[in-house]
Amino acid sequence: MSKVFPTGKYRLPKKASQRRHWGDLPGSAQSLVITQTLVENPDFSLVIVEDSHAAEQAFNELRFFLPEDIPVLLFPDWETLIYDSFSPHQDIISTRLAILNQLPTMTKGALVVPATTMMQRVTPRSFVLGSSLVLDIGQNFDIQTMRRKLETSAYRCVDTVFEHGEFAVRGSIMDIFPMGSDVPYRIDLFDDEVESLRTFDPETQLSIEKVSSVNMLPAREFPLTDAAIHTFQDKWHQMFQVDPRTCTVYQDVSQSLSPAGIEYYLPLFFEETETLFDYLPDDSLVFTSDVEETTRRYWQDAHARYENLRYDVQRPILSPDHLLIPTDSLFAECNNRRRVHLHTDPSLTEISPNDSSRDDFFSFMEMPVISIKERQQNPLTQLQSFIKANPDTRILIVTESNGRREVVDELLNQADIVTHNALNWDQATESKQLLQLTVAPLERGFYLPDENFLLVTEQHLFGEHVLQQRRRERQKDNAAELVIKSLTELNIDSPVVHIDHGVGRYLGLQTLEIDGHETEFLCLRYQDDAKLYVPVSSLHLISRYAGADETVAPLHRLGGDVWEKAKRKAAEQIRDVAAELLNIYARREARKGYAYPEPDDSYRKFVSTFQFEETPDQQTAIERVITDMTQEKAMDHLVCGDVGFGKTEVAMRATFLAVQSGKQVAILVPTTLLTQQHTDTFKDRFADWPVNIESISRFKTKKEQRLTAEKMTAGTVDIVIGTHALIQDGMDFKNLGLVIIDEEHRFGVRQKERLKSLRAEVDILTMTATPIPRTLNMAISGMRDLTIIATPPARRLSIKTFIRQRNDGQIKEAIQRELMRGGQIYYLHNEVKTIENTAQAIQKLVPEARVVIGHGQMRERELEQVMSDFYHKRTNVLVCTTIIETGIDIPNANTIIMDRADKFGLAQIHQLRGRVGRSHHQAYAYLLTPHPKVISSDARKRLDAISEAEDLGSGFILATHDLEIRGAGELLGDEQTGNMQTVGFSLYMEMLDRAVKAIKAGKTPNLDRPLKEDTEINLHLPALIPADYLPDVHSRLVLYKRISNAEDNDQLKNLQVEMIDRFGLLPEPTKILFRLTSLKLVAEHLGIKKVDAGVKGGKLEFSQDTPIDPFSIVQLVQSEPHRYRLQTANQLSFEENMEKPETRFQKIERLFERLENKNLAIAG
16 A cells, blocks of 8 residues: 555654644645555544535545544534534434544544534543443343433433434333434333344334344433532532523523533533543644634634623523633644644745754645546547556546446546456555546545556546435335324314214324223214214224314314215215316327337436436336336326425436437426526536437527527427426427426416416426425326425435524524535525615625625526526525525525515425525524514414424425415316315315226216215224323324225234334234224125124124125025024124134134125126
């Protein structure tokens, strides 16, 4: 390895307080030199760099250059502003604690830290090392003691464990997600000892593998023991002269809670805090880059914030001297150790001639210009000339993924440049090959002419390229899950719909004793306080009422005819709607569309240039769209995926398939800016293919637009991207095959009707994050195919959303928080008249910000320039109108502030909020509103829905909320429907679904029985999930609903496995519940609507349209008249001694088998 380096040209400081300067280290040369030092001198090193971004770069480089046996750690920053009133993300605290726990025992390797993080005082070693816990199999374990221990270590008790620092207790099972661990653990007890330890997946809650021991760190960087709380209280009284009764922080800590933002009161929990230096070995070597300016600015900012916030008597704060190490002390600490100062610049002017630290220089040189020019005839000219001029130089090209490596490899091979793959850095440096490729997340390279070695990153090769990684997530059927989840939103007194009795109010789960057996019921209240108890086995008859507004939901009378009339009226209207839908459907089916050929090699080649790994949902969406296109009928597909979840790639692949078959593609977007961005993206992606791409928008002159229109008619342009100007009269295509509508919720009904006339002939692909209600309605009712992409790309954190009354202090804090971590901010002000004043006010508030303005009335070139500056980080606050709602992707912008958020629609707020949070940093959305009294109730509901749906991928849930807030638009016209109000949205959709299926099958929908009948099975046995097995009511409710919704025995089996895994062995009543549900599935199939069986016998009741042949029932009675009797035309009774529950099940199962076999025999 040392062969690559000019060894012997640098010297290390020999003893403490010695300092050396190493200069001329551009790009990743600094990391390379640190690597050499670590390999040749196995001491522990501390690497201090400017900020979080530089720390991540250095960490990735060191991991790539260093051999595996030398560890590298990255100590993360809290990513909050000093004195923030919220806490860092749990994952950050987990990583920090894991590193602090490791540091005291490390003798070699490196720790990379941003300079501002280095200034923070940290928790003392005695706490981190003394509070960790180890659990082994067979160890004695008392749940209550453990619970107290975890709570004093600041773990939170929850119902279901998802994040670090949480634990849950269910009977003899404890789930815990320890800090510093990558996976949560499930502890299974037998009596009072640990029987098994397993890891589990927080997404599915299913176990993964067994382990023998678990190491647990505290959940926060401070303790919550009684002694620590007393210390906190004593020091609070010494520090602050305020009344503690008015201070929520003091009150919360006194009650063993950890309030948000408690990290900035850390010194109050300990007699003394420490610094990171205290955790390091005494002889460690310190590397620093040019960080002095950064640390001084941070110190000044901290003081400025302190002055700003110190006068709040309800939240007094500690001065920066208690929380941070002053800049001079930080450098004094560095200088007490052996220190090497790294410079990129070869001319070290700041060193005085009499400085004893002789300078060491290296022979690195600036990177040569060898970038690929994709638009040129020969893109690789510069690289080829470099190779020709330096025939002995070995080149290593580093790409960000295997897929990208293949793309670069292919590109080089086309130019007859021979490449070889290297697995890692060691293999690359030992090999004699002249050009090698490898995979690593590096952003900077280096050039070392003395050793004839050049390391080039993909960014250097292709110019500014977006670096992203994705991970696959396990596939989940989101649509089904969402519907079940809607039940978890039930609160006491929420309106719910019962298919047979109408709309009532939910009163909770109640356990009643019937025939001496306990059974659990869902209790509903109807008019005149009448109560209805619904057995949990019939939960599929219940749905959450989703109309315009829960407060005006009807309350029906039990046994009254209002509900029956409403249901019948809705059913009649639904029949007409269904018939009209099917008419459109039939027209589309009859007019055969164009069946595209199956994807071939060139399609696969196109796919390989996609530089990310597809998420499972994205893969499903692509497969479904391609399958639809290869069929003869015209496609009408809706892809609903959150902002930034990869819908554009689905469109790209569909476009490629269409263009390849000689068809034209029209891409319809709502704004001029988005036209620009899509045109660039498409041109970029289709650069290697002979495809003509044009755009029509305000950015083009009238003449250019006319030319494009002529080309469209002549068929010389393949892809046209444009705003709704594209579908005006006079715009004709020669051979249009596919229309893609992006951000569909921005188009009005008229434009859509114009498109609808195209629908019967061409394939239509619609993409949106929040489909507007009418579209969602059509998709859900099976008219259009709907695919949901709800898998977020890897390491996306959901967006923290705050709804606040507007005040300048808050705006200033939000902007500073983002600038502090090197990010950018969108400030949304939707009035062009006052936008200039707003921008000036912000500039005054935060003088260090670089503020620009962007809105739709600016001249095109000007707007383009503003956006380009913001994209390239030349400015960091963009004051704009909703022009940013569609399109522009800026991963570095992670805060959005919306002025007058109450004026926006739900879909709009969600879209706008999705502009941030496109990287793995915590993103923030501030929705600023006027005084609460000024806000309308609809606006309040919209804002509440947004703040509830913080999860990633929640666009779809929000759209269903929107359906409820606005009422669903009538499917086939502008007429609004009142029937949806009366029967509720879910039931309306179910009735519509059944009507469509009936008409498709050639039957007339039955208006008297528009819905399925419920099968009732009563074996006089307790069938429930006991409260002591699963105490949480919501979890029980969801499981009951999932059990009663199961469609076959496989689903029931999977549910059983999941429940045993999560909550322990099933108690007897729960086993009975599963067996009853299994019987019910068979009974439904056989058309039996009631089964009642007790100790001495029982009876079956058949429905009118049972598939069982009446003759076979008569035969059964004739063969054993002493046992079977026909009571009425549709009731069969039987006598049998069935004392034991097991006998009851077996007899009924056998009877079902006989009926089914007779039926089959007759059918055969």
